[in-house]
Every structure is written in C-alpha cells, then in structure tokens.
Amino acid sequence: MLDKNQELVETIKRISGVNPRLCMKCGKCSATCPAYDEMDYHPHQFVDMVDRGQIGKLLESKSIYTCLSCFACVERCPRTVEPAKLIEAVRLAVIRQQGMNHFKADQLPDLLDDDLPQQAIASAFRKYGK
C-alpha cells in the first residue's frame, strides 16, 4: 500500500511519462533554462526530487509557474529525460485540486493591454488553471 506521497510521485511520473532514473546529473537542463534565475527549484532539481520522492517542496515551488515551456531542457537533455514534462505534471498536481487555480478570470482585466494577444490569455488559462 502506497502512502499519499508515494502515490502522488507515481501519478506525476505516469502523467508526465518521465523516468527520472534516466538522468545522469549533468545539469544541462538547468544550465540552458532561460528562467533559471527566477526559479526557487530548478529543472535538474525537479528530476532529482521526484526521483527521491521529495514532492512536497515542489508542490509549493513558484517554479511551476515560471517555467516558460520553451522546451530548451527537453531539446538539450542528452538522456531525453524531458524535465519540462515533469514540471508540468507537478503543476497539474497542484492546479487540478479544487480551488487551486493559479490564474483566475477576474485577475485578467488588470493585466490586459491593447496589444496583448489572445494567444497569451489562452496560454495562461491553460497553464495556470483547469
């Protein structure tokens, strides 16, 4: 019988399709990440901490909202670990919970300007809410 934490780790591995054990700890994902400075936990730490089952800190990490989904880590990983998929799965584990949408419609009017493309709004709702 898995405890709740183990169950969550297994879910995150399953929905991301990522096997963190493939990682050889080279750090290239974090080295190439354009949001590195703004993150509290970095791409290589997501891979390592999911592997170790240290999921609690990641669930509270602001990095899950700072990831740009630019796929630099995915493209440049020499072991095809795909860290961005892991970060997305952790974010989904948070925002899929009731009342845990990170971005709500009533926040939008204050953020709008005349040039903001629909693409940005659609992206934010998809990335930060359910």
Place this chain on the structure above:
Amino acid sequence: MIAGRNDKMVFSYFPGCTLKTKAVELDRYTRRSAEALGITLQELPEWQCCGAVYPQAKDEIATKLSSVRALAQARDAGQDLVTVCSACYHVIKRVNHDMRTDEDIALRANNYLQLDKPYRGETKVLHFLEVLRDQVGFDELKKKVVHPLTGRKIGAYYGCLLLRPAAELDFDDPENPKILEEFLRALGAEPVVYAARNECCGGYVTLEDKPLAVKRSSAVAASARAQGAESLITACPLCMYNLTKNAENGLPVQYFTELLAEALGVKEAESRA
C-alpha cells in the same frame, strides 16, 4: 520538381484565434502573398482555438480535441493542413504526433469525438514557411520578388515553438536553423545571424512575471542588435508582443509575411481578408 510536391498548391488553412484579432495583419499578409504565389489557402469551415500551448501530460485529452477536429477536417478534405502562427503549428503538429504514436491518447480522443472515420494522424501539418520552401521553392520565390529588400539587415527570430522539440516538430535544425535566413535571402534582404534567435522571448509568463519577460525579450533584442540587425521578423504573435512591448532597447519587429507581401508588391492591395 521536388518529390512530394503538391502541384495544385491547395491547402486547408487553420488561422488560429490571434490571427483573427490582435494579429490580423499576420493573416492578411499571408493570404495576399499566397494569392500572389498561386497558393490556395482554404480556411477550415469550422475551427476552434488550438489552446495556444501543447498539453504535455499523457492524461490530457479534452485539451487536444480542437486540434484533432482540425486535423480530421483536413484529412477528410484530402489536403495538408497549413498554419502560420508558431503556436498553432506547435500544438497541432504535436497533437498529430500523439494521434499517430500514442495508442492511449488516440483511443480516448476517438472515443470522445466519434468521428465517422477514426483519426490516426494521417494529415500532414505544414507551416507556411515550409510551403514557401518546399512547394513554391525559395528560388522560384526569388523570381517573383518585385521589390527586393536590398540592403536591409534583418534578424530572423525563431523563438521556441517552431523548433522544439525537434524530434516531433522536424521543422529545422533546432540549434542552427536556416529556413528564415533563406527566406530573407530570397526576398533580397541580408539575414543577420545572432545567438538568441532560438531562445525564449518570455512567452505567456508576461502575465505571471513581467520582469522575466522583459529580461528575456531584451536579451533577444540585444543579441540581434550586437550582430548588426536593424529589425526582426517573427511568425508568432506572442513573440511579437514581447519583442515590441517588453523588450528594452528593442528593434522594430514585423511578421515574416508582411515582408513577403512587401517584396511581392502586394502589401498595399485592397484587403479582402
């Protein structure tokens, strides 16, 4: 003749949400240029926003269905599906890859949609740049240029969504792309190659952490400027936004189709879009 060339040059066309609103000029110049080049873009009779971001989780199905509907419509019309927005291209092409290679996603999406004929990734997804390169040909394009952009030093900005992950998108070399530079040369301009042309502009994070978007887009502009670029081109409305609104000491930015329309002499034509 190029193998696999579609001699009729008739395609299904998915404009996407932003090309109907904040990026109407991207759509307008695409259509005018296409007409001048003998390319027929038939807008899908019914389409919905692709969602703008590819849903990466394996259990995301509903968020992929709008792409599948578009793909299935193109298949039923017997046409390749052309997009011009980088995000639409990225999302629809990756969903198509899922439908072709992921049994579980394909089964569940088809169970939901109940199409007359299940969709299994049959449609070929093309970016308009690929149509220009592989169907028209850049040599042919060059012959149709009436206003060559001689002496203009232009930096091609690829961003992320056209290139990565290359294993799925198969668009160009993800670290040393050349399609936009070849496009610029065909129009008579001088392409400026710079390091940050395939690095992120900040994307949608402009809504979550604006200083991060300012930093990323400014880095792109600085990189292009350092190599002598006088302006930039992009295929992505969100890159356009970040590079024009968020970049400090930015450069003028145009959609690649605007340059194309200018070079083909159809930029000022009456809009029928």
